[in-house]
Amino acid sequence: MKDRLIVALDVDTFEQACSIVDELGDEVLTYKIGLAPFIGYGFKIIDYIKSKNKRFFLDLKFFDIPNTVELAVYQACMLGASMLSLHTIGTKLMIEAAIAGKKRFEDQTGKAGPILLGITILTSMDEDSLESGMFIKKPLGETILGLAKNAYDAGLRGFVASPNEAKLLKDSFDDVVVVTPGIRMGDSKDDQKRSNTPRFAIENKADYIVVGRPIIKAQNPKQAVIECIKNMKGEM
Template identity: 40%
Template sequence: MSGNAKDRLIVALDVPTMLEAAGIVESLGDEVSFYKIGHQLAFVGGLDLARELKAAGKSVFLDMKLLDIDNTIAKGVENIARLGVDMLTLHAYPKAMAAAVEAAKGTDLTLLGVTVLTSMDDKDLSEAGYHDDAATLVLKRARQAARIGMGGIVCSAEEAEPVREIVGENMAVVTPGIRLADGEAGDQKRVVTPDVAIRSGASHLVVGRPIVAAADRRTAARQFLNQIETAQSA
């Protein structure tokens, strides 16, 4: 994985308008080189923004969390690959992952399997009908993703270390729910600091509100980058 901290920090553009997203990108300038576009922004022009970011030399993580029948997954992945984005998420169900891997063959698209959302805990999973607790389900899906040939996993940094042991060094381990030690958790239930996440085996950290809602976004981003750099050199 890259030793450049900027390649490992992904800023989430989880805002409602293109104007706000463009303002965030402009204010961060060359401090940030990797952005996540999710559902909120995708449906108001976010896919066009993805193309613009790629044209500007940035990396793009398209967080669509796809889940559908095999054919629909395959056709969606084929079109997304043509956008030229770097990463794409889908829920880590074996059939969906297998269809996506086949569709992405020959492209540079990194497919990421979403294991368990960081906003969910064991109680939430039980209410949703799952028998496994969060940690067990994450590891089960990591094994399936590695076997199927996915490019990486999305999980809480709390599970990054055992996931890294399962998937080896070549797969991405992308961890949302990252907060500074004095930061607010918000709606995240399984949060970890940047330095701990990196030392636990995370390849990429996804950070949204602590940067995009900061009064000084560049300074906020630099705080996260500093912790990544410190963890890398430890």
């Protein structure tokens, strides 16, 4: 199961990030680099992760005009990312541009590009915030499915989804990869509104899970990883 676990390196400094990678050792194969660590020390931590023969998910949630997104995806491919994220609300043209950026990299290098992952509705949002913040009055599941279908029709074959919607996407579309954030070992008292356990996510057909704070803020992060993997297997 450890090949299906992604640990989010959401810490303040390069030194803290390196310390986590060193401490977790062989227990973790893939790390997520989001906006904050990328702005703070992104290229350094990418080089460090690669030096340890680990993979990285570059979670920058691209959302811009198609030409800019195509260029950004191409450059991210050149960095060696195994996964990239983009907002599906960016329309078919933007998604097609992202796919074109990946294809340009593959045609030039002969290497396989990263999995492109479409974000529908962030796990920090629920139906109330969808209506009050984005002025969308449709049910949450219907909105997620509509955005995903639009992206799927444009050629996207990967999605980011909360534990609650992973099965919805896997059952609705053929040959898609689903990466699930919002993982918590118990009740969440933070900004995640659609969270659940590792076991629930795996049983709900997630291909990968992303875990940040429950691991990196634990007293013993390595033990937290071990317990997370046991939970994924249904052993606790």
